[in-house]
Amino acid sequence: MRTMEMALVEFRRHLKVKDISLYDSICDCQINPILINGYPIELHSMMKEGGLALMQEPLQFTRLLRLAQAHDVKSFIQIGIGDGGDFILLVEYLASIGRNVTSWAIDPNVTPQFYRYVHDCDPGAFWGVTVEIKIIPFHPNQFPFGLKIPRFDLGIVDSEHGHEIRRANMMRLDSCSDMLAVHDVSEIQTVMAAWNEYRATSGRRWSLINDQQPSVEITNKPICGYGILWPKDKP
Numbered sequence: 001m002r003t004m005e006m007a008l009v010e011f012r013r014h015l016k017v018k019d020i021s022l023y024d025s026i027c028d029c030q031i032n033p034i035l036i037n038g039y040p041i042e043l044h045s046m047m048k049e050g051g052l053a054l055m056q057e058p059l060q061f062t063r064l065l066r067l068a069q070a071h072d073v074k075s076f077i078q079i080g081i082g083d084g085g086d087f088i089l090l091v092e093y094l095a096s097i098g099r100n101v102t103s104w105a106i107d108p109n110v111t112p113q114f115y116r117y118v119h120d121c122d123p124g125a126f127w128g129v130t131v132e133i134k135i136i137p138f139h140p141n142q143f144p145f146g147l148k149i150p151r152f153d154l155g156i157v158d159s160e161h162g163h164e165i166r167r168a169n170m171m172r173l174d175s176c177s178d179m180l181a182v183h184d185v186s187e188i189q190t191v192m193a194a195w196n197e198y199r200a201t202s203g204r205r206w207s208l209i210n211d212q213q214p215s216v217e218i219t220n221k222p223i224c225g226y227g228i229l230w231p232k233d234k235p
């Protein structure tokens with residue numbers, strides 16, 4: 001089985017030598033087989049045990065990384081980490097383009113794979129930048145965890161799918177982040193409802209990332225979808 005560490009070595013190499021596109025390098029990290037019914041058939045060959053076990057549609061996630069690049073993101077806070085697939089890719093991508101990264105990971109069920117990444121894989125040393133990762137292994141309803149929460153460039157919500165829970169998590173991260181990215185706003189009814197409600201009242205501008213694989217017309221299904229909330233004054 002390909003381990004997280006093996007997939008990470010490959011991803012770093014791709015980022016460094018740019019031998020394949022960012023999209024292809026994300027696909028190469030492997031996506032989580034748990035989600036087999038949510039992904040189009042074209043992606044099924046990447047669903048093997050192991051790798052980074054990403055739980056995002058790679059084309060949409062590529063757009064999110066580009067957006068983070070374009071908006072000078074250096075710090076982010078995320079609720080819902082899983083095995084760390086998207087969190088790790090974002091840290092590595094930002095570090096690879098020379099940014100010093102500060103990131104906080106909130107999840108009551110932090111996995112051994114994610115701990116291994118944070119404690120053993122040292123993205124800062126690899127990319128020659130400063131990377132600080134704080135793991136908060138608690139339920140987000142304990143936010144702010146008795147901590148002074150700093151301001152982040154980006155907040156990411158990808159945890160439980162219930163309406164009220166999702167809405168509460170959006171409010172938490174919105175209060176400490178300039179931009180907000182919310183997962184699964186296109187397909188899961190409770191998330192969609194929470195997103196629509198929150199964006200209507202937040203006073204922020206918003207957009208959706210709903211891209212699919214070019215060949216996905218066959219399934220014609222927007223997978224996950226990211227809702228992005230922007231500050232009014234940001235272009």
Ligand SMILES: C[S@@+](CC[C@H](N)C(=O)[O-])C[C@H]1O[C@@H](n2cnc3c(N)ncnc32)[C@H](O)[C@@H]1O
Nearest residue numbers: 054055056080081082085086109140158159160
């Ligand atoms: C879909 S996974 C995250 C996947 C990850 N973002 C990725 O793309 O690879 C959802 C995560 O939410 C976490 N979770 C479950 N209940 C939660 C809760 N009440 N609050 C916060 N996180 C929760 C789970 O432990 C799980 O790690």
